[in-house]
Amino acid sequence: MTEFQNNARQAEAAMRAVFEPTPLQRNDHLSDRYGAEILLKREDLSPVRSYKLRGAFNAMRKALAARSEITQFVCASAGNHAQGVAFMCRHFGVKGVIFMPVTTPQQKIGKTEKFGGDAVSIRLTGDYFDDTLQAAQAYCTKVGGHFLSPFDDEDVIEGQASVAVEIEAQLGGMPDHLILPVGGGGLSAGVRSYMGDSVNLTLIEPAGGACLAAALAAGEPVRLRHVDNFADGAAVAQIGKRTFARLADLDPAQARVIDEDRLCTTMLEMLNIEGIVLEPAGALAVDALKDMGDVIQGKTVVCVTSGGNFDFERLPEVKERAQRYSGVKKYFILRMPQRPGALRDFLEILGPEDDIARFEYLKKSARNFGSVLIGIETMRPENFVHILRKLDDAGFDYRDITRDEVLAEFLI
Known part of the structure; x- marks a missing residue:
């Protein structure tokens, strides 16, 4: 061994x-x-x-055995490491200061507070984790605390x-x-x-x-x-x-x-x-x-x-990301003719397993055509083959933006 x-x-x-x-x-x-x-x-x-409380436990256990005078542990985390450290601070009866980004969801902050109780204090610092980490390390040096790395520690x-x-x-x-x-x-x-x-x-x-x-x-x-x-x-x-x-x-x-x-x-x-x-x-x-x-x-x-x-x-x-990956949900920008019955013509293209998940006019001022953001859900990916063929046959002008990262970020 x-x-x-x-x-x-x-x-x-x-x-x-x-x-x-x-x-x-x-x-x-x-x-x-x-x-x-x-x-x-x-x-x-x-x-x-x-699993994060395992490393936190062992690092704190060994640090306290080597330096019994340690009274404060410091870490930077936006998630699981923070919760593990908080849990172990309360277990060992020591104080912990946990730095978290300002953008940390309230749910994670609340859970960290719950696990640590009175043993920990949370400081929200920085929009990005690197800023949070620097603040935590600077504070730790200033007060003479013991820094707990989330992973890079023997x-x-x-x-x-x-x-x-x-x-x-x-x-x-x-x-x-x-x-x-x-x-x-x-x-x-x-x-x-x-x-x-x-x-x-x-x-x-x-x-x-x-x-x-x-x-x-x-x-x-x-x-x-x-x-x-x-x-x-x-x-x-x-x-x-x-x-x-x-x-x-x-x-x-x-x-x-x-x-x-x-x-x-x-x-x-x-x-x-x-x-x-x-x-x-x-x-x-x-x-x-x-x-x-x-x-x-x-x-x-x-x-x-x-x-x-x-x-x-x-x-x-x-769910949204899973549907898009599985091919059962797609988004299109569709040029819709500005005439009576155009929407009905489009709806008739859809089959019994298809559904409209989103419909939003992006441009209404055009005289002849309007741009529409449309999301379609279906039960089977192969249904889109039939939908696209019918759109082509009906002369609709469209663009599939499902995998267009730039447009999807702003429109979806």
């Missing part, structure tokens, strides 16, 4: 005084679909609905490795294949360091934050120029230096990238069929199964569902 494995087991054992192991559950729906033994490691069922990495310790104990050994999300790399670095090469490992990133893939290509951590924060639990601009050091020798094929719109289809599927609420990052490992049928068939596969902190106010957006 390596020193890291021993430390990870000690961290996992110490956690039992705070919370129970998260379940490792066989999922019949996914197992039947992929012809494999699919088990979900339900980190979304932890006390803070993510004690955090060691704490996140407790996920692997539990999987091994619950399964009675190692799985054939392990799939887990990667953001800053704390979870993936810890799990890989514990399991070594005994398990086939696949790490999944959102397309809008593929910092591991960029680092593997460059041979070192690099900062992404743009990050899509939809999968905010894994959308990181730059992987940590310490975490990448533990992942640098990965085969690039082990790091896969998932489209955020496709991810929405998995979130809805798990909610509607299984009753499992997953945040976007928490659904990454499950969504990856769609690309791995031949690789995992007949194998024992563990997917880590890393978080379930999902604000249901985002559900309409998730």
